[in-house]
Amino acid sequence: MEPLDRIFRARSIAIIGASNDEKKRGYQAINTLLEDRYEGRIYPVNPNEERILGIPCYKDIGDIGEPVDIVLIATPSRTVPPIIKACGRARVGGVVIIAGGFGEVGEEGRKAEAEIVNLAKQGGLRIVGPNTSGIISLHNKMNLVGIRDVPKGNIAMLTQSGNIALHLITEARLRSQEGFSFYVGVGNEADLRFHEYLEYFKNDPQTRAIVLYVEGLREGRKFLQEAYKTSPEKPIICLKSGRSKTGKRSAGSHTGALAGISEVARTAFERAGIVTIENLDELFPAAESLAILPPLRNNRVAILADGGGHATIAADLLSDLGVEIPELNNSTLANLKRVLPPNASIGNPIDLAGSTDANPGLFADCAEILLHDKNIGGLLIVGLFGGYGIRFSEKLKFIEEDTSHRMGKILKKAQKPIIVHSLYSLAASHSLELLRYYRIPVYESTDIACKCIGVLAQYGNYLRMYKQKTNFVFHWENHAKPEGRAILEKAKHEKRRSLLEHEAGELLRLHGAPVLEGELATTEDEAVAAAKKFGQAVALKVVSPDILHKSDVGGVKLNLRTKKEITDAFKAIITSAKKKKRDATILGCLVSPMVKKGLEVIIGTKIDDQFGPVIMFGLGGILVEIVKDVSFRVLPIRRAAARKMIMEIKAAPLLDGVRGEPPVDKEAIVSLLMTISGLIESYPEIHELDLNPVMVRESGITIVDARIILHENHRHFKTEG
Numbered sequence: 001m002e003p004l005d006r007i008f009r010a011r012s013i014a015i016i017g018a019s020n021d022e023k024k025r026g027y028q029a030i031n032t033l034l035e036d037r038y039e040g041r042i043y044p045v046n047p048n049e050e051r052i053l054g055i056p057c058y059k060d061i062g063d064i065g066e067p068v069d070i071v072l073i074a075t076p077s078r079t080v081p082p083i084i085k086a087c088g089r090a091r092v093g094g095v096v097i098i099a100g101g102f103g104e105v106g107e108e109g110r111k112a113e114a115e116i117v118n119l120a121k122q123g124g125l126r127i128v129g130p131n132t133s134g135i136i137s138l139h140n141k142m143n144l145v146g147i148r149d150v151p152k153g154n155i156a157m158l159t160q161s162g163n164i165a166l167h168l169i170t171e172a173r174l175r176s177q178e179g180f181s182f183y184v185g186v187g188n189e190a191d192l193r194f195h196e197y198l199e200y201f202k203n204d205p206q207t208r209a210i211v212l213y214v215e216g217l218r219e220g221r222k223f224l225q226e227a228y229k230t231s232p233e234k235p236i237i238c239l240k241s242g243r244s245k246t247g248k249r250s251a252g253s254h255t256g257a258l259a260g261i262s263e264v265a266r267t268a269f270e271r272a273g274i275v276t277i278e279n280l281d282e283l284f285p286a287a288e289s290l291a292i293l294p295p296l297r298n299n300r301v302a303i304l305a306d307g308g309g310h311a312t313i314a315a316d317l318l319s320d321l322g323v324e325i326p327e328l329n330n331s332t333l334a335n336l337k338r339v340l341p342p343n344a345s346i347g348n349p350i351d352l353a354g355s356t357d358a359n360p361g362l363f364a365d366c367a368e369i370l371l372h373d374k375n376i377g378g379l380l381i382v383g384l385f386g387g388y389g390i391r392f393s394e395k396l397k398f399i400e401e402d403t404s405h406r407m408g409k410i411l412k413k414a415q416k417p418i419i420v421h422s423l424y425s426l427a428a429s430h431s432l433e434l435l436r437y438y439r440i441p442v443y444e445s446t447d448i449a450c451k452c453i454g455v456l457a458q459y460g461n462y463l464r465m466y467k468q469k470t471n472f473v474f475h476w477e478n479h480a481k482p483e484g485r486a487i488l489e490k491a492k493h494e495k496r497r498s499l500l501e502h503e504a505g506e507l508l509r510l511h512g513a514p515v516l517e518g519e520l521a522t523t524e525d526e527a528v529a530a531a532k533k534f535g536q537a538v539a540l541k542v543v544s545p546d547i548l549h550k551s552d553v554g555g556v557k558l559n560l561r562t563k564k565e566i567t568d569a570f571k572a573i574i575t576s577a578k579k580k581k582r583d584a585t586i587l588g589c590l591v592s593p594m595v596k597k598g599l600e601v602i603i604g605t606k607i608d609d610q611f612g613p614v615i616m617f618g619l620g621g622i623l624v625e626i627v628k629d630v631s632f633r634v635l636p637i638r639r640a641a642a643r644k645m646i647m648e649i650k651a652a653p654l655l656d657g658v659r660g661e662p663p664v665d666k667e668a669i670v671s672l673l674m675t676i677s678g679l680i681e682s683y684p685e686i687h688e689l690d691l692n693p694v695m696v697r698e699s700g701i702t703i704v705d706a707r708i709i710l711h712e713n714h715r716h717f718k719t720e721g
Contacts, residue, residue, distance in 0.1 A: 006093025010069035011040040017074030018044030025074040028146035077101035088123015097130035132187030133162030153179025156201040159213035177436040195226035202230040209291035212238040220610030224472040231273025235290035268634040289452040292439040293417035295460035296377040302370040303349035306383035311349035321454035332373040364406035371414040378417040386432035387424030400431035408438025421449035480682040504706040522588035524567040530591035537594040546584035553580040598697035605689040620693040642673040668701040
């Protein structure tokens with residue numbers, strides 16, 4: 001058996017810390033296994049007990065004498081290291097560690113966590129947790145959490161919160177026909193990580209969708225790489241938390257992982273095919289819809305309503321989600337007219353206008369017509385369906401039930417999703433239970449029903465665009481040049497953490513970036529001579545390995561034309577820089593021609609704690625840190641992603657020209673973004689890059705100022721894979 005198979009399809013389980021005390025986890029785990037009729041062997045381990053729930057008890061894992069696939073450790077954290085050693089000697093496949101007190105509590109806990117991971121590697125076993133609520137393998141009847149009556153189905157659940165798991169399980173039990181294939185409380189991810197679970201569930205035949213609650217990721221890029229491989233096969237739905245500062249602090253204290261899902265993650269998850277959910281109430285419905293329904297093929301839906309109010313609300317909600325509500329073709333309109341009374345509105349949305357009060361079967365008649373339309377990718381039904389027999393006449397219940405049977409057949413034939421909103425969702429309605437039986441989800445909230453249509457559209461759009469997405473794999477030093485390596489080696493030799501501006505410009509120029517010309521002047525006379533070569537007004541900027549923000553020390557002078565202006569500016573810059581940064585080494589001034597005016601933008605890169613190298617684009621100039629109108633992507637990127645980046649900022653209309661200004665050269669921006677993506681991929685020593693401002697005009701683009709910071713001690717940031 002594979003290592004994770006021994007965990008999730010275990011044929012034998014030992015419970016260390018087994019107990020006859022009903023309040024303790026060591027009792028609850030055994031009791032749940034017995035109640036669920038787990039078919040493997042159960043081995044309670046407790047040196048102080050003879051039998052637990054009628055099963056013979058062992059004093060030590062080594063006393064069992066038979067292979068044990070998985071061990072549940074339900075003892076305090078201080079006891080875990082010797083238990084891991086014993087499990088290694090017994091050739092156990094994996095352990096589930098309930099105890100906290102590891103990486104989430106501080107430095108001592110992190111040391112203890114590292115110790116148990118090292119012991120597990122030596123013993124050839126894998127760890128779930130620590131600080132986990134446990135795991136459940138529904139199809140293997142293996143519940144090591146103790147939650148009763150978990151519905152079995154086809155959704156695998158990975159969370160960093162036992163309460164979130166309980167919320168989803170309760171919702172599934174009360175409101176759905178769908179259930180779970182697996183549950184994993186990932187805990188601290190000390191050993192097994194999110195991406196390893198994704199890989200396992202991707203290949204599991206009993207899993208159709210994967211739902212995640214994520215507070216922080218220890219190996220974010222590997223997670224994105226695995227999600228990219230998994231999402232075309234099975235949808236991944238994620239509730240991301242830790243967006244606020246307070247939420248990040250809470251997430252960090254909970255799991256000890258890098259806290260919070262940054263803004264960078266929003267676009268990274270989207271590019272990996274992950275459907276992100278903002279609200280907990282939407283999480284299970286979204287997962288259920290993606291697990292049981294086909295995605296929207298073309299982002300277009302029809303709305304079928306028995307009243308104008310719900311139809312209008314649904315149309316607004318779907319439009320906000322980017323789902324199209326197209327006009328119906330002539331043959332569809334003709335067929336609707338044939339079955340509906342004259343007072344019905346047969347645009348899209350279709351308002352049945354009370355005609356279903358006497359005949360709810362019209363819902364199925366219309367559904368068949370609408371889903372036959374090639375221009376319609378799915379159907380949302382909103383209103384009273386399922387409640388006509390309650391609201392009007394009990395005789396209508398039979399018509400509603402027949403209608404549900406018909407809609408189940410329509411769904412199977414059309415292979416297009418149907419979602420139903422019903423005011424009677426929580427009522428004892430057999431017709432709605434029949435819809436759920438036929439894998440047509442029913443929701444009491446119009447907002448949630450529309451959100452589910454929205455995620456089916458999002459997933460369908462992703463599948464259509466999959467080949468244009470990046471796989472998040474870096475190919476380090478793909479395009480590195482010997483001259484570029486020499487520039488970085490010089491900085492390393494001089495023990496500098498940043499390139500001088502003219503060095504940064506030269507490195508960029510080597511890779512085809514449009515950098516403004518410049519010449520280093522160490523004296524006033526050299527500055528005058530350099531300016532004469534350019535034959536136009538120039539700018540002077542201080543050059544120092546110790547000064548990153550030149551304006552802060554009076555290190556920039558612009559529009560200099562005469563010899564006197566240049567010499568005075570040179571003196572003023574050197575004097576001001578030495579005064580404000582007394583310990584700085586001043587090498588001189590960079591002399592550059594004044595650049596032709598244009599729109600100022602910024603392009604930068606940094607190392608994100610969770611995902612590694614990322615790139616940024618936005619409005620540039622001195623206000624960038626105040627306005628913060630920027631977009632991010634995890635590197636590397638493709639041209640399609642670069643184009644989306646520049647259109648995502650709020651100020652994107654400025655790129656198309658306003659108040660008589662011509663549009664700027666957006667393709668030049670795209671090309672520069674691609675160049676920078678390749679540059680970062682070529683030199684792993686680069687920690688941060690900042691091009692600000694970059695002047696973009698109607699035709700062409702120029703980097704006016706460039707800053708490159710290297711990793712501390714010139715170590716390389718390398719991402720495996």
